[in-house]
Amino acid sequence: MGAIAEGLRRVFELDSELWRIVLLSLEVSLSAVLLAALLGLPLAAALAVNRFPGRRGVIVTLNALMGLPPVVVGLLVYLLLSRAGPLGELGLLFTPGAMVVAQTILILPIIAALARQALEDAWREYDEQLRSLGARGMQAALTLLWDARFSLITAVLAGLGRAAAEVGAVMIVGGNIDGVTRVMTTAIALETSKGDLPLALGLGSVLIAIVLVLNSAAQLIKDAAQRRFG
Amino acid sequence: MSASILPLTLDNISYSSNGQSIIDGISLAIEAGPSTIILGANGAGKSVLMRLMHGLVAPTTGRVRWNEPDAASLRRRQAMVFQRPVMLRRSALANVVYAMAVAGVPAAEREAQALTALDEVGLRQLAHRPARVLSGGEQQRLALARAWALHPEVLFLDEPTANLDPAAVREIETVIKAFDAAGTKIVMATHNLGQARRLGDEVIYLQAGRVMERAPIEQFFARPATADAAAFMKGELPWA
Numbered sequence: 001m002g003a004i005a006e007g008l009r010r011v012f013e014l015d016s017e018l019w020r021i022v023l024l025s026l027e028v029s030l031s032a033v034l035l036a037a038l039l040g041l042p043l044a045a046a047l048a049v050n051r052f053p054g055r056r057g058v059i060v061t062l063n064a065l066m067g068l069p070p071v072v073v074g075l076l077v078y079l080l081l082s083r084a085g086p087l088g089e090l091g092l093l094f095t096p097g098a099m100v101v102a103q104t105i106l107i108l109p110i111i112a113a114l115a116r117q118a119l120e121d122a123w124r125e126y127d128e129q130l131r132s133l134g135a136r137g138m139q140a141a142l143t144l145l146w147d148a149r150f151s152l153i154t155a156v157l158a159g160l161g162r163a164a165a166e167v168g169a170v171m172i173v174g175g176n177i178d179g180v181t182r183v184m185t186t187a188i189a190l191e192t193s194k195g196d197l198p199l200a201l202g203l204g205s206v207l208i209a210i211v212l213v214l215n216s217a218a219q220l221i222k223d224a225a226q227r228r229f230g
Numbered sequence: 231m232s233a234s235i236l237p238l239t240l241d242n243i244s245y246s247s248n249g250q251s252i253i254d255g256i257s258l259a260i261e262a263g264p265s266t267i268i269l270g271a272n273g274a275g276k277s278v279l280m281r282l283m284h285g286l287v288a289p290t291t292g293r294v295r296w297n298e299p300d301a302a303s304l305r306r307r308q309a310m311v312f313q314r315p316v317m318l319r320r321s322a323l324a325n326v327v328y329a330m331a332v333a334g335v336p337a338a339e340r341e342a343q344a345l346t347a348l349d350e351v352g353l354r355q356l357a358h359r360p361a362r363v364l365s366g367g368e369q370q371r372l373a374l375a376r377a378w379a380l381h382p383e384v385l386f387l388d389e390p391t392a393n394l395d396p397a398a399v400r401e402i403e404t405v406i407k408a409f410d411a412a413g414t415k416i417v418m419a420t421h422n423l424g425q426a427r428r429l430g431d432e433v434i435y436l437q438a439g440r441v442m443e444r445a446p447i448e449q450f451f452a453r454p455a456t457a458d459a460a461a462f463m464k465g466e467l468p469w470a
Contacts, residue, residue, distance in 0.1 A: 128286050129316035133376075134305040135332045143328075147319045229319045230362030 007202025025183040028096055029163040032103035036111050037156050044115035045141035048123045065109035074172030077102040094175040102169040107159035114155035122148040153222045157215055164211050235298040235307050235383050236262040236415060238283060243292030245278055252278045254439035264431030265416035271462060275439040276419035280388045284310045306333050309382040313389040315373035317361035322353055322372050325361045329376045347379035351405050367398025374405045385409050387418040403428060423463060435459045
């Protein structure tokens with residue numbers, strides 16, 4: 001316990017540097033969550049509402065991709081963005097942009113797969129009613145997304161948790177450059193390897209606190225909304 | 231709007247699910263005018279027959295024909311109220327407005343017409359309440375308001391008052407009579423004999439997926455043509 005207290009004291013001595021790291025962590029992970037939700041939720045709704053050949057295969061693949069190892073995603077994005085790679089001209093490698101791309105790819109399957117399950121359960125209830133009213137395809141999918149919006153919070157939070165916690169992908173494509181691409185997890189890894197365990201522990205505590213606050217806030221919103229709307 | 235979408239003709243339709251026959255060769259015509267009650271015990275196939283007529287499921291064999299070739303127009307001109315209505319997670323008013331939006335009612339007209347429909351079912355004062363926290367009877371009346379706002383030519387009702395208390399049943403039957411008075415063709419499935427008498431003009435008696443009898447309501451109750459129908463009426467409590 002003494003080490004954690006010592007670490008926390010040291011963490012808050014870092015002041016501006018610490019805040020830069022915290023803010024960049026939040027910026028990267030929240031951007032990735034936003035992008036992954038924008039892509040993943042419509043995909044999930046389409047999968048929940050439509051029946052087509054190969055649908056089972058898509059779902060199994062999506063579920064399997066939930067377990068994508070961050071370092072492998074990092075490596076693939078690294079190859080894509082490296083100077084000789086197909087997207088090398090964008091000059092994104094070792095920038096926060098590259099980290100957002102990698103984390104988006106990492107958590108897109110998580111958000112899409114969990115949301116698909118929640119939406120499919122809701123669809124069992126809504127299917128006949130919406131068809132009776134004449135809502136089809138896109139319109140039905142959007143209605144479903146909006147109506148299940150509170151259950152989707154869980155799927156999005158799972159994505160955020162993964163993004164905030166992973167180190168492999170951001171390390172490879174960001175490079176842990178001090179002041180440019182250093183985030184909480186890469187800083188913790190660095191301090192640990194340098195042997196500064198108190199500082200690593202202090203940073204870890206801050207990271208856990210942030211994740212706790214974000215999750216609690218989302219949970220409160222979800223509960224209040226569910227009480228209000230039934 | 232062109233001529234009526236009725237008559238609805240069922241051409242020797244059958245429906246089976248997982249190898250089990252549920253509807254077994256039904257041919258009949260549903261004409262404009264008299265309120266039609268589909269009567270039968272649980273498991274007779276009433277709900278499935280309603281869904282086949284409303285177009286929610288396709289028959290395994292046979293054909294369902296309407297006097298209207300255009301599918302979208304056909305969908306727009308009929309409505310169905312389910313045994314357990316599904317309300318969207320928004321206000322009562324927004325639920326009615328949603329149905330009108332899907333049906334293509336111009337945006338400017340929706341709210342006023344939706345409020346009129348809520349008035350019709352006595353839910354005006356609950357217009358801004360979230361639909362999912364309404365009571366079972368209120369939700370069912372909201373489902374009727376949602377249908378009312380669309381002025382359907384045909385209204386299918388699948389056991390609309392099952393699991394409701396007597397006061398709620400009365401309120402719902404009043405609204406169904408208002409639909410009838412406004413010229414909407416009523417097709418209602420029920421196993422409640424009292425309700426069949428109160429609301430129906432003719433009875434289609436269903437058993438094991440087959441039509442056993444079709445008769446004017448008074449005749450059916452006075453002189454059922456089959457022993458099965460007579461036994462069914464004896465078994466059902468008439469006031470239930």
